[in-house]
Amino acid sequence: MLAVSSEPFDSPDFIYEIKWDGYRCLAYIDGKTILQSRNLQDLTRSFPDLSYFHHSVKGQPLVLDGEIIVLDDTGRPSFNFLKARGNLIDEWKVRRAAARAPALLVVFDVLYYRGQDVMARPLEVRKGWLQEAVRPTDNLIISGFISTYGTRFFESCLEQGLEGVMAKEKGSPYLPGRRSSYWRKFRRTREGQFLILGYQPGTGRRELGALLLGEYLDGRLVYRGKVGTGFDREEERHLLAELEKLPSLLPHQVEGLAGIRGVRWVEPRLVCKVEYLEETPEGRLRHPSYRGLC
Known part of the structure; x- marks a missing residue:
C-alpha cells in the first residue's frame, strides 16, 4: 500500500x-x-x-x-x-x-x-x-x-x-x-536551482523520460543527477520544445557522467527549480521532483 x-x-x-x-x-x-x-x-x-x-x-x-x-x-x-x-x-x-x-x-x-x-x-x-x-x-x-x-x-x-x-x-x-x-x-524537502544538461526520451505515453541536472562548483560543471517526475504532458512538450532549440554539449565537459547513455546533451542555458529530499555522498539529488523553469 x-x-x-x-x-x-x-x-x-x-x-x-x-x-x-x-x-x-x-x-x-x-x-x-x-x-x-x-x-x-x-x-x-x-x-x-x-x-x-x-x-x-x-x-x-x-x-x-x-x-x-x-x-x-x-x-x-x-x-x-x-x-x-x-x-x-x-x-x-x-x-x-x-x-x-x-x-x-x-x-x-x-x-x-x-x-x-x-x-x-x-x-x-x-x-x-x-x-x-x-x-x-x-x-x-x-x-x-x-x-x-x-x-x-x-x-x-x-x-x-x-x-x-x-x-x-x-x-x-x-x-x-x-x-x-x-x-x-x-x-521534509529541500529546493534548489539547477542547470539542465540534457534529457532522456520517454517511453510509452511519456515524451520526456528525465532531465539531467548540473551545477557549477568552483568553476567546474558537475553532474547532480536526473529528475523524472513533476512534469505533466503539457510541461513535457514545452520543455522538449525549449531543449530542442539548444546546441549540443559534449559530455566530457561535465564531471561525473560515467556510464550514462541514451541522452541528448544540450548547452546548459536553461535553469529549473527542483525539490529534493537530500544529497547522496556522491552529490546526487535524492527523490528529486521538477517544479518548473526559472
Missing part, C-alpha cells in the same frame, strides 16, 4: 507515525523468515541478521509490512548506510557488514495473521494484532504512533532530523499495490 503526498494536518480520525527512511519490506513468517522488497526482490540474503523472526513472532503464518533501516552514530536512520549494505553480494562481506552496521525491521502493519487475510479489517484492529504478534527484539521493533496532532508531530520529527511523517486513517483497509488517500505522507 502506498501513500499520497500531503501538507501536515490534525485529525482525530488519523494516527501519525514516523516515516522511516529505509527499504520497504514485507516479512513472510511461517517457520522461517523471508524478506521481500517493494519490487518483489528477495532481501533475505542481503540482511541475514533479519532472518530469524520466526523464532520470536507469534500468530504464524503471518505477513508483516515494515521498513528496513540502519542507524548512524546519532541513532537516526541513514539511507546511505543502508544502501551500502544492500549493494553487497559477496556472502562474507554481507555478514561482516551486518556485524558492523546491524539492520532493524520497523514493522507498522500486519496483512496476514494466523493464516488469515486481515487486509480488509480496519487499521486500528490490525495495529492491535500487530502488538499481539510481535515481541520487540534488538532488530525487530513496532513503529509507534500518536493520534490527532499530526502538525506538531511533524514539526517534532523534523527537529529530530527525521524524514517526515505518515498519516493513516484509523478505519482504513490495507490496499495492496495501490496509492490511496487513506495513507498520506508529510516529508
